[in-house]
Amino acid sequence: MPESHVQSRSSSSFADAARGVVAMAHFAGERHWVPATSGNFSVRIDGRLAAVTASGADKARLTEGEVIEAEISGPKHPRASAEAPLHLARYAADAAVGAVAHIHTLPATVLSRRHEAAGVLRLEGWELLKAFSGIQTHETALDVPIVPNDQDTDRLAALVEERLKVSGPAYGYLIAGHGLYVWGASAKDAIRHMEAFDFLLTAQLHEEAAR
Numbered sequence: 001m002p003e004s005h006v007q008s009r010s011s012s013s014f015a016d017a018a019r020g021v022v023a024m025a026h027f028a029g030e031r032h033w034v035p036a037t038s039g040n041f042s043v044r045i046d047g048r049l050a051a052v053t054a055s056g057a058d059k060a061r062l063t064e065g066e067v068i069e070a071e072i073s074g075p076k077h078p079r080a081s082a083e084a085p086l087h088l089a090r091y092a093a094d095a096a097v098g099a100v101a102h103i104h105t106l107p108a109t110v111l112s113r114r115h116e117a118a119g120v121l122r123l124e125g126w127e128l129l130k131a132f133s134g135i136q137t138h139e140t141a142l143d144v145p146i147v148p149n150d151q152d153t154d155r156l157a158a159l160v161e162e163r164l165k166v167s168g169p170a171y172g173y174l175i176a177g178h179g180l181y182v183w184g185a186s187a188k189d190a191i192r193h194m195e196a197f198d199f200l201l202t203a204q205l206h207e208e209a210a211r
């Protein structure tokens, strides 16, 4: 195969991945889940590369030019956001992860602090748990890990991956006082999982307030 062919195939997968990143960012931005340029989004390109939002971009108005191509296990990209290691560590740890979203929703942020000491938030008995790939019934419990916040995101990513190795099946985790990380096999799955988490965490917050 001529080299130009290989290159165009690789850049078209970057373009596909970048479109997925933009779709996730706009979905979250429209719902006010990424206030004040917070949040970030990524889509795996292949075993070595991922498309990731650049640092500082307004996610609600994100364009494909604000998406960078980052090496999953390589040196840090100069325009990568500080939280890129948390995305890349997910791709390195689990080949089934095809897209990662990080959002700062109000219920996620409040509940992550309330349950920080327990290290986990249990979501149980809700019909919408079935929105997660692989869950077939509401008669289940999903334990969402909670890790303490840390500005050293390489250290935080290592802690998260240690926790995920021993937790049950997870679709996301909370960082205390900070927000939520969610993933899926594709950008479409990650969008559905973001929406499910937002609904479930909102329901949980209301239920706890009513107790």
Ligand SMILES: [Zn+2]
Pocket: 038, 039, 083, 102, 104, 178, 179
């Ligand atoms: Zn954040």
